[in-house]
Amino acid sequence: MSKRVALEASHAVAEAARMANVDVISAYPITPQTHIPERLAEMVADGELNAAYIPVESEHSAMSACLGAAAIGARTFTATAGPGLEYMHNVLYVAPSMRLPVVMTVANRALSAPISIWGDHSDVMAVRDTGWIQVFCQNSQEAFDLTIWAFRVGEDRSVLFPVMVHLDGFPLSHVVEPMFLPGQADVDRFLPRFQYPYPLDPDRPMTHGALGPPDIYSEAKLAQEMALQESRNVILQAWKEFEDVFGRRYSPVEEYRTEGAETLLLAMGSYTETAKIVIDQRRDHGEAIGLISIRLWRPFPYEELRRAVKGAGRLIVFDRCISFGMGGPVFSEVRSALYDEDRRPKVVGFVGGLGGRDVPEKEFGYLIDRGKEVADRGSDRMMETVGIR
Amino acid sequence: MKTQEAKRKSVKFADGEVTTTEFLAEGHNFCTGCGESLGIRMALKALGENVIAVNATGCAEVCTTPLPYTSWRIPWIHTLFENVGAVVSGVEVGLKILVSKGRIEDRGIKCVAMGGDGATSDIGLQALSGAFERGHDFLYICWDNEAYMNTGIQRSSATPYGAATTTAPAGKQSIGQITRKKNMPAIAAAHDIPYVATASPSYRMDLMKKIKKGAETEGPAYVHVLVPCPTGWRHGGEVTIELGKLAVQTGIFPLYEIENGRYKLNADPPELKPVKEYLKMQGRYRHLSDADIEKIQAMVNADYARLKEKVAASSASS
DSSP states (O other): OOEEEEEEHHHHHHHHHHHTTOSEEEOOOOTTTTHHHHHHHHHHHTTSSOOEEEOOSSHHHHHHHHHHHHHTTOOEEEEEOHHHHHHTHHHHHHHHHTTOOOEEEEEEOOOSSSOOOSOOSHHHHHTTTSSOEEEEOSSHHHHHHHHHHHHHHHTSTTTOOOEEEEEETTTTTTOEEEEEEOOHHHHHHHSOOOOOSSOOOTTSOOEESOBOOHHHHHHHHHHHHHHHHHHHHHHHHHHHHHHHHHOOOOOSEEEESOTTOSEEEEEOTTHHHHHHHHHHHHHHTTOOEEEEEEOEEESOOHHHHHHHHTTOSEEEEEESSOBTTTBOHHHHHHHHHHTTOSSOOEEEEEEEOGGGOOOOHHHHHHHHHHHHHHHHHOOSOSSEEESOO | OOOHHHHSOEEEETTEEEEOOOSBOSOOOOOTTOHHHHHHHHHHHHHOSSEEEEEOSSHHHHHHOBTTOOOBSSOEEEOOSSOHHHHHHHHHHHHHHHHHTTSSOOSOOEEEEEEEHIIIIITTHHHHHHHHHHTOSOEEEEEEOSSBTTTTSBOOTTSOTTOOOSSSOEETTEESOOSOOOOHHHHHHTTTOSEEEEEOTTSHHHHHHHHHHHHHSSSOEEEEEEOOOIIIIIOOGGGHHHHHHHHHHTTSSOOEEEETTEEEESOOOSSOOOHHHHHTTOGGGTTOOHHHHHHHHHHHHHHHHHHHHHHHHHHHTO
16 A cells, blocks of 8 residues: 655665665765665664664675675665765776675765855766666656665675665755555565575675686676676566566656657656656647656667667757766767667767856756757867856 | 584694685695785685685785686685775675575674785775774774785885885885874774774694684674785795784784774783894884884884773773
8 A cells, every 4th residue: 555655765775775674774974865774764763763873984894794694595685975986996897896785875966176065967878888787867756666676686696786876966865755564464565575696605706706707707797797787687577577566667768748759859867857847848849859867877778779769860968077088978988879770860969067156047048959069060179068157 | 504513623723623625726826935825725614615705906916816816615705996995885785685585594694804904904904994983893904014915015004114115115315104003903993893903824723713603693793814924024935924923922913803892912921022033024114223123122012001901991990
């Protein structure tokens, strides 16, 4: 039995971790992630959640403790943001390489310098190659749903990869929204107990994290890549089961009013919702425009993306990060993904919304108009920007 | 629970019983005469099989686990260089909560973490300090060979004054290491943890007793083991044990325990041997002049006197 409640997205995530019955939470405070571990610590202190909370001394240790806890077979959760995510960078690679299914929420935040506690996607993009399964949330409901789903996917015996759930710091992490909270029985039905197949156990001594000499390292890495690609099946299956149990449908690439669209806008995370308003307005005025949103960032949804842009002449990609010396990272990945298509849209990249800069409806209006212009007539700029003086 | 260990053979060895089971399998890649491999072998005998080990990157990890081989007959995990204190925190906490939830049988599994001097006193110090402060129930063993030996003898904060290393070489303008060895046992003790000790593979029963005691201590325990390194110290592998003894007999590396803040010397020779005997056997000190050696002798005398003051203060207050 689900009930309709108003929850801050951060608290929705904490609620999801509670209903997933996590065993170990290991976290270090960093704005704008703090409401998640605070709420979890409170639940543990009040006995609402039978879990151990490790108040570690850094993000590096937060992730490292998660590795140890996961390796003994505990369901393990953490959350971080921006600089914290980068501080654990070295450890991030280890979790998927050792097939340890940690779930982590990232309240996306800009990186220093200048120091900024506000949001953008620089933190995500810097860790995109670490081997984690990664998804973006648009609202509180998704923050809850995708956290539950993350445990289900990551802990699947054929997957055993960590999962990062991205929510925009502040515009999403700190926003109170109405959402449906499912009953515990439904969560239990969807999410079986974690049974790590290779726990640290004196009865079955195993060596975890051995040295990979050159004659074995390449094969180990290829095997990891194959396993991540294959996790796609479980990702899709879990979303199908999620729909069966909870009635909400998720897909790797969300398509919004894309029927017959000549122009498509591509956004990720919470800004997808602002973009939808603009798309509605323009559709109502007869403009053949639609929106796509990449929800599954890793493994990259090539097939779904190619399908979603079929028939469109222009694709305008909105990045909230600069890959210095290269432009927008999502833009370059998307354009590369479409390169082999016989009929592909002209792809135009915009960068904006950095370090908490708001991108309101009218800026999306500019982005669309300017994007169409550049797509049709070309531009000598390496990178288009929106909302930047 | 398995009771194999009890059934396994043990032998009388000096003043105690030691299992004949080898938990560190033969065929590893440690150098001939390596003090660390001896220490690990003894420590594992003392710990038995009801243990989970967390290891830092370093000689021990590289020499024992080239895929697809392993020398570890106990559950063992290595992730990175700098995070052992945090990984063992996760293991210990995970173990405790899963035991409390009835998903792991309650049979007193011990958690042990280990790393070299670099992993302990340099890059991993923050993670270790956090683990001490949080009071996790684990034993940390520092295998101190006084430099980054695995990467090629670079200086660490545990390298003693006057030793030549590849990044603090002796030259016309330098004596080599110009700084004093970081006092890691004192740092561990400053966390008010219940058990801190120093040990040496040259004093086998003492080492094994301390490892066992550390593992059985409730809360964090720290054992700092000085392990001669023929490759880095530049001495023959046949003198490893002798050097370990001389380190103790000269007062350069005294054997002591700090139990609940109280210092106790485990070996207090009536007269310390001159440090020269120890230094002269090692190529890393080859460049030292008599004046340099005198300076080191004075440092050791002062350090030893300070340690004895702490011991005296501890026994006076008992």
